[in-house]
Amino acid sequence: MITATVSINQPQGVLPVADAEESGARSALYAVLSHLFIAAPTQPLLQQIAGSRQAIADDQSALALAWNRLCDAARDADAATVCHEFDEVFVTTGRPPVSLYASSYMAGRQRGQLLAELREDLRQMGFERSADSNEYEDHLSALCDVMRGLIVDEAAAADAFAAQQVFFRNYFAPWYERVCTAIGSAEQAAFYRPVAKFAHAFFANESEYFELA
Numbered sequence: 001m002i003t004a005t006v007s008i009n010q011p012q013g014v015l016p017v018a019d020a021e022e023s024g025a026r027s028a029l030y031a032v033l034s035h036l037f038i039a040a041p042t043q044p045l046l047q048q049i050a051g052s053r054q055a056i057a058d059d060q061s062a063l064a065l066a067w068n069r070l071c072d073a074a075r076d077a078d079a080a081t082v083c084h085e086f087d088e089v090f091v092t093t094g095r096p097p098v099s100l101y102a103s104s105y106m107a108g109r110q111r112g113q114l115l116a117e118l119r120e121d122l123r124q125m126g127f128e129r130s131a132d133s134n135e136y137e138d139h140l141s142a143l144c145d146v147m148r149g150l151i152v153d154e155a156a157a158a159d160a161f162a163a164q165q166v167f168f169r170n171y172f173a174p175w176y177e178r179v180c181t182a183i184g185s186a187e188q189a190a191f192y193r194p195v196a197k198f199a200h201a202f203f204a205n206e207s208e209y210f211e212l213a
Helices: 022-038 043-050 062-076 079-091 111-125 140-155 160-171 176-185 192-212
Strands: none
Touching: 022 140, 022 192, 043 062, 043 079, 062 192, 079 192, 111 140, 111 160, 140 160, 160 192, 176 192
């Protein structure tokens, strides 16, 4: 079984080079977003992102420009400062300024109903919640990790692409614009503002990718 929620241990070498195959680049970028939304990045991860402008071809597309801005932000960031920002934006005592749970944004769907449907979908795909996770399955980081796993499985499973398409349509498309806007609008956000802009550009690109397929 593949866990649906990532560990906060950030591996090295998760970013592809420019000539990496498309599926490898997509899975790596989902992994980066998964790490950035589950916990504040360590200094090594910031440095790795800063040195990975080649992960997306420099073609002046909205996606490439947003990635390059994130690379620049990571280059200039201090891990301790970003850690404080992460807590201020996403954690805090009481209700944080920004929720990273899909159920906070998907109008008309109660949390229990959404989680029940999501858990059943994950079960059918062979995913389960990590035993040491403190987050629900509808957390943005967990959803990114599921997409990463589906992309990795694409070569081995004939229906993996269709599973990606359906999962994105059901659990990203209805709310990614709202959560990215909320992050970008949070007054406490600094480093996470370019993270949100890249996430928005990446998810918009994924949406177009699935529509054109």
